[in-house]
Each structure stands twice: as structure tokens, then as C-alpha cells.
Amino acid sequence: MSPARPERPQEPRHPQEPRQPQESRHPLDPLSREELRQVMRILRRTGHAGPATRVVDVSLHEPLMQDVLAAPPGRPPERQAFVVAFEPGDGVTREAVVGLDSGQVRSWRELTGVQPAISPEEFAECEIAVRADPLFQEGLRKRGIGDPGRVLVEAWGIGAFTPQEFAGRRIAWTLSFYRAEPGDNPYARPVEGLFAIVDLAAMQVVRVDDLGVTPLAAGRGDYRSDRVGPLRDDLAPLLVRQPEGVSFTVSGREVAWQRWRVRVGFSPREGLVLHDIRYLDAGRERPVCYRASFAELVIPYADPRPPRSWANAFDIGEYGIGPLTNSLALGCDCLGEIRYLDADLCDSAGQGLTIPRAICVHEEDSGLLWKHYDAQDDHAEVRRARRLAISSIITVGNYEYAFYWYFYQDGTIEAEVRLTGVMLTSGLMPGAESPYGTPIAKDLSAIYHQHFFCVRLHMAVDGPRNSVYEVDAVPVPAGPANPYGNAFVTRRRLLGTEQQAQRLIDPMNGRHWLVVNPHSLNGLGDPVAYKLVPGGNALPFAQPDAPITRRAAFMTRHLWVTPFHPRERYPAGDYPNQHPGGAGLPEWTKADRPTQDTSLVLWYTLGSHHIPRPEDWPVMPAERIGFTLKPVGFFDRNPALDVSPTSN
Numbered sequence: 001m002s003p004a005r006p007e008r009p010q011e012p013r014h015p016q017e018p019r020q021p022q023e024s025r026h027p028l029d030p031l032s033r034e035e036l037r038q039v040m041r042i043l044r045r046t047g048h049a050g051p052a053t054r055v056v057d058v059s060l061h062e063p064l065m066q067d068v069l070a071a072p073p074g075r076p077p078e079r080q081a082f083v084v085a086f087e088p089g090d091g092v093t094r095e096a097v098v099g100l101d102s103g104q105v106r107s108w109r110e111l112t113g114v115q116p117a118i119s120p121e122e123f124a125e126c127e128i129a130v131r132a133d134p135l136f137q138e139g140l141r142k143r144g145i146g147d148p149g150r151v152l153v154e155a156w157g158i159g160a161f162t163p164q165e166f167a168g169r170r171i172a173w174t175l176s177f178y179r180a181e182p183g184d185n186p187y188a189r190p191v192e193g194l195f196a197i198v199d200l201a202a203m204q205v206v207r208v209d210d211l212g213v214t215p216l217a218a219g220r221g222d223y224r225s226d227r228v229g230p231l232r233d234d235l236a237p238l239l240v241r242q243p244e245g246v247s248f249t250v251s252g253r254e255v256a257w258q259r260w261r262v263r264v265g266f267s268p269r270e271g272l273v274l275h276d277i278r279y280l281d282a283g284r285e286r287p288v289c290y291r292a293s294f295a296e297l298v299i300p301y302a303d304p305r306p307p308r309s310w311a312n313a314f315d316i317g318e319y320g321i322g323p324l325t326n327s328l329a330l331g332c333d334c335l336g337e338i339r340y341l342d343a344d345l346c347d348s349a350g351q352g353l354t355i356p357r358a359i360c361v362h363e364e365d366s367g368l369l370w371k372h373y374d375a376q377d378d379h380a381e382v383r384r385a386r387r388l389a390i391s392s393i394i395t396v397g398n399y400e401y402a403f404y405w406y407f408y409q410d411g412t413i414e415a416e417v418r419l420t421g422v423m424l425t426s427g428l429m430p431g432a433e434s435p436y437g438t439p440i441a442k443d444l445s446a447i448y449h450q451h452f453f454c455v456r457l458h459m460a461v462d463g464p465r466n467s468v469y470e471v472d473a474v475p476v477p478a479g480p481a482n483p484y485g486n487a488f489v490t491r492r493r494l495l496g497t498e499q500q501a502q503r504l505i506d507p508m509n510g511r512h513w514l515v516v517n518p519h520s521l522n523g524l525g526d527p528v529a530y531k532l533v534p535g536g537n538a539l540p541f542a543q544p545d546a547p548i549t550r551r552a553a554f555m556t557r558h559l560w561v562t563p564f565h566p567r568e569r570y571p572a573g574d575y576p577n578q579h580p581g582g583a584g585l586p587e588w589t590k591a592d593r594p595t596q597d598t599s600l601v602l603w604y605t606l607g608s609h610h611i612p613r614p615e616d617w618p619v620m621p622a623e624r625i626g627f628t629l630k631p632v633g634f635f636d637r638n639p640a641l642d643v644s645p646t647s648n
């Protein structure tokens with residue numbers, strides 16, 4: 001919901017945790033600690049990284065699908081790293097591809113006029129710089145705050161609002177909150193009307209604006225167990241026990257469960273990534289989706305008053321959610337028999353760090369799978385559903401996002417986000433109200449906002465060449481063909497080009513999108529397919545020509561389809577930080593390329609419309625949003641027919 005917060009209390013990162021053996025590496029495995037070290041050695045040795053270089057991203061340079069799938073056994077494609085680095089001295093951003101087998105920098109390019117993501121280290125240094133600024137301190141004193149050390153300062157991406165006087169510089173603006181004591185909830189006390197503009201390259205405060213004093217709200221907003229209470233004591237223990245162990249295996253980064261096979265990746269920008277999702281069908285491994293990730297997340301806020309109107313964080317593109325991934329705790333974040341995967345990253349100095357238990361893999365009971373009761377012989381057939389959950393949780397400043405990918409026994413894949421954490425607040429003058437927020441405590445408002453996620457799905461339904469159809473249910477006009485008015489049919493429409501494939505949901509007509517493989521027919525003679533079924537969704541309320549709509553144009557359509565291109569990874573462009581907009585999907589799709597019978601990427605926008613409730617304060621009960629991918633004629637009948645009956 002807002003920017004990075006690297007100082008949050010988190011379980012320590014243990015460099016000594018057991019590591020995965022090098023020899024088992026698959027071409028899609030994320031870079032290991034040793035590989036990250038090796039990349040930095042190569043960059044330093046070749047003069048591409050110096051002492052001042054800020055490393056923004058070191059991640060696997062993913063080989064192309066055909067190179068992974070066609071590689072002869074024992075001869076995988078070369079391991080390569082993709083690097084983004086920023087030089088604060090000259091303001092230049094550099095991208096490199098580094099070959100790990102060859103030890104060489106394979107390619108290198110310099111980019112001017114872009115600003116890469118704000119790193120957790122820059123975020124932390126910005127806070128120190130702002131706290132030390134005399135003008136900022138004077139503003140704090142006017143608000144009765146004598147100790148700047150108690151002020152939480154967040155660096156926010158300034159988007160399209162870089163003041164003209166600072167054009168071309170690496171600029172962020174700040175929001176601040178006051179901690180009355182350690183461990184309290186700073187978002188209960190926004191430092192209203194006082195903000196700094198910071199040059200992150202020089203790490204200097206370049207301007208402090210004081211728009212006038214609003215007294216600090218007096219409420220506390222406590223949520224920690226030792227500060228609220230009395231706590232309930234009326235829940236009996238509920239234990240999830242799997243005495244024979246789990247029914248999945250984790251081998252390296254590959255998870256196998258029931259008929260599903262999936263590789264679990266991780267990137268500094270997108271966090272949890274899934275690769276090469278396959279379904280084992282009668283001895284045949286059938287691909288469904290080659291890569292799935294949350295590729296962007298933007299949160300436009302509704303308050304029109306500057307600088308509040310600047311608040312629309314791109315959590316993935318402007319910050320990168322990999323480093324913000326929580327180290328998960330058994331029994332709290334996840335319940336049952338868990339297998340955890342770690343995440344390896346570089347900090348901005350190029351030092352490796354590991355987030356232990358960053359990704360959780362476990363099974364869950366999922367209620368009823370199917371049932372039929374035959375009254376004639378009083379016989380019931382019933383199966384319980386189990387699902388495999390692969391998940392991670394991130395903390396982005398005040399907000400938490402929990403990402404879940406669920407795999408079901410009937411061939412369904414579900415993506416779900418749970419939104420929780422603390423809402424972004426603004427302070428009000430005593431007795432005042434804001435039309436752009438919900439009063440949640442005395443003199444405190446939670447600002448109306450929306451969360452737009454863009455999920456990137458590189459599909460491969462039974463192979464790389466797919467087409468997309470939109471399916472609506474359509475009533476048949478009354479007449480001789482429909483004498484009683486009850487008839488309805490479905491209408492399929494090929495989305496054959498990028499422009500045709502920019503679509504909105506239409507729940508009143510049961511709209512969904514079919515990803516079809518025209519070359520693979522099922523037993524009924526029809527092409528196999530998976531459908532994307534929308535769940536709850538929203539459209540932005542920002543005006544069509546608003547800066548935020550230009551910068552996050554992906555949110556204006558629920559579905560976009562593009563032919564796969566390896567460089568087209570992020571729907572708002574590679575560098576949304578301080579970008580005026582137009583990059584990414586709107587730019588690529590101008591070409592109106594064919595999206596038929598080719599390797600396709602679906603971009604699904606998931607919008608959560610958030611009018612805060614008093615019940616969302618001081619910490620928000622998790623809100624859920626998601627969508628499903630369901631087989632349609634991918635199988636010839638219910639693929640979960642062979643699930644065994646259980647008796648408990």
C-alpha cells in the first residue's frame with residue numbers, strides 16, 4: 001500500500017542456514033547466494049561495479065522456454081544473471097547480463113532518463129537524512145515533537161510530480177508518522193502537512209514544505225497482544241496433524257503434489273514466481289502455464305490535496321517486493337506440515353542476504369470436492385478436496401499482502417491475495433471531516449484508495465501455441481426459436497490481436513476468457529482449454545487523463561493479451577519510478593500484434609476497491625481477492641474421479 005520499510009522487526013536472516021546443493025540447479029532456479037556473490041565478483045573485476053554502485057536487482061536472466069524445454073539432458077542453457085545497477089555519481093542506470101558459466105559480462109547498456117526502484121537501503125538512508133534536516137526538525141517542533149528519532153519517515157515514489165526545479169534528479173517525497181513510544185502504532189499519528197523532498201542520489205533533503213500545523217491525533221491504535229486486552233481465552237486447540245507426513249515432495253525448487261508439478265522461483269522485483277506448471281495426466285506431463293507472477297501493484301489514493309494526491313505507490317515497480325518478503329513462522333502464518341523455501345537476494349551494496357522461510361508450501365483440507373447421493377439404493381459417494389498452497393507474505397510499509405497460489409485435484413489453479421496490515425491515515429484538524437476518507441479514530445481518517453494488481457501469466461496450455469476467446473452467455477431473443485423465452489447460448493469471440501484483447505470483466509453475462517490450444521484435441525474432438533474466471537474486481541476512479549492513469553494504464557483493462565516477448569515483463573514498464581507514463585502494456589500493444597496461435601502472455605488486472613471501515617482499524621482483518629484458472633475440455637471428464645474416498 002505504500003513504500004518499503006526495511007527496518008521492520010523481522011526474524012534474523014541466517015547466513016548459516018543449510019543451502020541447496022549447487023549440482024541440483026535447474027535452469028529456472030533463482031540465483032543462489034554463491035551465484036549472487038559470483039555475479040558481484042564478475043561485475044567488480046570487469047569494472048562494471050564500483051564502491052558507490054547501488055545494486056537494484058540481481059536476478060536470474062531467465063532462459064527462453066524453448067531453450068529450457070529443448071535442452072539436452074545434462075546440458076542446460078548457460079546460467080545468466082540480469083543486473084540493474086545505479087551510479088549515484090552520474091545518475092546513470094546500467095543493465096547487464098552476466099554469464100555465470102563463462103564468468104563474463106555478456107551485455108551491458110546504459111540508460112539515462114530512467115530511475116530504477118528505490119532500494120530498502122535508500123529508504124532507510126532517506127529517513128536518516130530527513131530526520132537530521134533542520135527545517136524538518138523545526139516543523140516537528142511546531143507540532144510538539146522534540147525527538148526526530150521518534151518519527152517514522154517513509155520515502156514515497158514521486159511519480160509524475162517531480163518539481164520542475166529538480167527535473168532529471170532521483171527524487172522521492174516523504175510521509176511521516178510519530179511514535180509516542182517504542183512498539184506503538186505510528187500510523188495513529190500522521191505528521192500532517194510536513195513533508196520533505198529528497199534527492200536519493202545525493203541522499204540530501206532538497207526541500208521541506210510545511211503546509212501548516214494540524215495537531216497530532218491523540219489516539220493510540222494499538223494492536224499488539226500485550227497492549228490490547230483482555231484477550232479471548234475461549235478457543236480450544238485446533239491441530240492439523242499429518243502423521244504419515246505430507247503428500248507432496250520438494251526436490252530442489254520443484255514441488256510435486258498429486259498430479260501437479262511446479263517450480264518455485266523468486267525474484268527481487270516480483271517476489272514469489274511460479275514456473276513451468278504441469279499436470280500429469282495418464283503418464284503425460286501436460287503444461288498449463290509456463291510462468292506466473294504478480295508483476296505490478298499500484299495503490300491510487302483518493303485525496304486530491306497535494307502532496308496527498310501524489311500518493312500512488314507502485315509497490316512492485318517502484319520498490320520491489322522480494323526484499324520485503326516476510327520470514328514465515330510456523331503455526332502463525334501457516335498451519336500444518338510445512339516445507340519452507342528460502343529466498344536469496346543482494347542488498348544495494350551487493351552483499352548477499354537470505355530470507356529464511358520466505359515461501360511456504362503445504363496442503364490444506366478444502367472442504368467438499370464432489371458428492372452424489374443415490375436415493376434408490378441409499379448410497380453416497382463423496383470426496384474431500386485437498387489443495388496445495390504455495391504462498392508468501394510481504395510487508396510494504398503499513399500494509400501486508402499475502403499471496404497464495406492454490407492447486408486443486410480437479411485441475412483448478414487459484415490465485416488469491418489477502419490484504420491486511422495497517423491502513424494509510426491522514427490527520428484531521430479537530431472536528432474536521434474529509435470527504436476522501438473514513439473517520440476511524442478521533443481526528444484521524446483512513447484515505448479511500450484502490451489496490452490494482454497485475455498478474456502476468458505466460459500460458460502454455462498443452463504446448464506453447466495458444467489462442468484466447470472471450471465467452472459471454474447471451475439470451476436468445478424471444479421468437480419461434482425461443483417460444484417460452486428461457487433460451488440462452490454462449491458466444492465465443494476470438495481475441496485475435498492485442499487491441500481486440502483489451503477487455504473488461506462482465507459478471508452479469510458470465511464472461512470469462514478461454515485460453516485454447518487449437519492443436520490439441522480432447523476425446524470429444526474439441527480443442528483443449530483453460531479458462532480465466534474473474535473474481536471480485538474494480539475499475540479505477542481516477543480520471544482517464546490523470547497522471548496515475550497514464551502511469552498505470554494497465555488498471556484500465558482487466559485483461560490484456562500480448563504475444564510473448566522476453567523483454568516485456570512489467571505492465572507499467574521496466575522503470576515506473578518517476579516515469580510520466582505510457583510505458584509497458586499501452587506502448588507494446590500499440591503495434592496491435594496478432595495474439596492467435598502463438599506463445600501468449602495474459603495480463604490480468606485484479607482491483608480491490610477499499611472504502612475503509614472503522615473495523616479495518618487499527619489493523620485490518622484480511623480482505624480477499626483473486627481469480628481462478630479452470631480446465632475446460634482439457635480433460636474428457638472430471639479429473640478428480642480417481643480421488644480415493646477418505647474415512648476419518
Ligand SMILES: [Cu+2]
Pocket residue numbers: 001419449451610
Ligand atoms: Cu486497502
